[in-house]
Amino acid sequence: MRLAATAGWAGAPRPRHIFPGTDAPKNRGLRMSTTQSAATAADADANTPRFLASDNTSGICPEAMDYMHRANAADDLAYGNDRWTAEASDAFRDLFETDCEVFFVFNGTAANSLVLASLCQSYHSVICHQLAHIETDECGGPEFFSNGSKLLTVPGDSGRVTPGGIEKTVTKRGDIHYPRPKVVSLTQATEVGTVYDLEQLRAIRDVADHHDLRVHMDGARFANACAGLDVSPAELTWRAGVDVLCFSGTKNGLAFGEAVIFFDKRLALDFEYRCKQAGQLASKMRYLAAPWLGLLETGAWLSNARHANAMARRLADGVADLADVNLMFDVQANSVFLEMPTPLQNALRARQWTFYTFIGEGGVRFVCSWNTTPELIDSLIADIHQAVAAA
């Protein structure tokens, strides 16, 4: 792996791939176009990385890029006082069919961490699944920004927190020595590519109401969950009892940017100050907001998600007949987790497939995006079949 020198690390080279188990092939300086076209997959030579490790590897979708250009046509006010931020916020109100408070931040870790900090005092705690991104992949951000609110993790099949798990955690202790549970955090779609359906969400809300808990949703793949369940954003959030949603645009076709949506507006009090203090108040906020408007006005937020989900389904179906390859979780959104022998994984790496093996309960994770092509998926299916036959 080629290492790029980065100032600030005392001259030490900084690895390009900083996650364990990234399993990325060597990047030989090849550049993917922003639209990873059918031709890319078909023409891939033996050295071309084939990106399915994450939906973060995809480029910017045309609708987002178009609105970025439109926003760039004229100057506008700074710090969210521009027309694009106002219009995108209203577009979210239309989408969610309610008068919610909307904020734009750069990334998901900040969105989750700042929301949890705003819902908790430092002596409170947040109940989440043991595989939750806030627990496993945010470098202690939620605890840091909340001045120490503790995450209390619970187990649960297929990446889901259950009402029973919440009940058990809340009632385990009621004494002054235990950080008082205040929030339930749910990831939708979950870290293992499953979703919470409406019934499951309502059951969680019931238990939350019983114990005076707020419900936060990490919607890194919220659009994919809406598409997978074929339910509206309103149904899947405030009507099912969600108080605050962190809605990812990054994974839905933007370059970067998450929308933080408070359905209970009282909870948004002073949130803009948190954003500013945490370095998440974009001065040129129009460039965060305008691409969102592109997704919302054109409907690309949903068509992108539907497409990504369909590609995941295609992959799962394409390997369903293989005895050596087992689907670990139901495919309900845009991720596919496969259990496969190590030599098979190595054969795929040798053919330049990128995938993670450290997320969730392990296994090989492939994630599809708005620009994943059927040809790319079919070539992966073919490579898996070929590797199984050669084993």
Ligand SMILES: Cc1ncc(COP(=O)(O)O)c(C=O)c1O
């Ligand atoms: C479930 C989940 N939540 C949140 C995030 C946001 O992370 P980031 O801070 O990298 O935008 C991710 C990104 O991979 C994720 O998978």
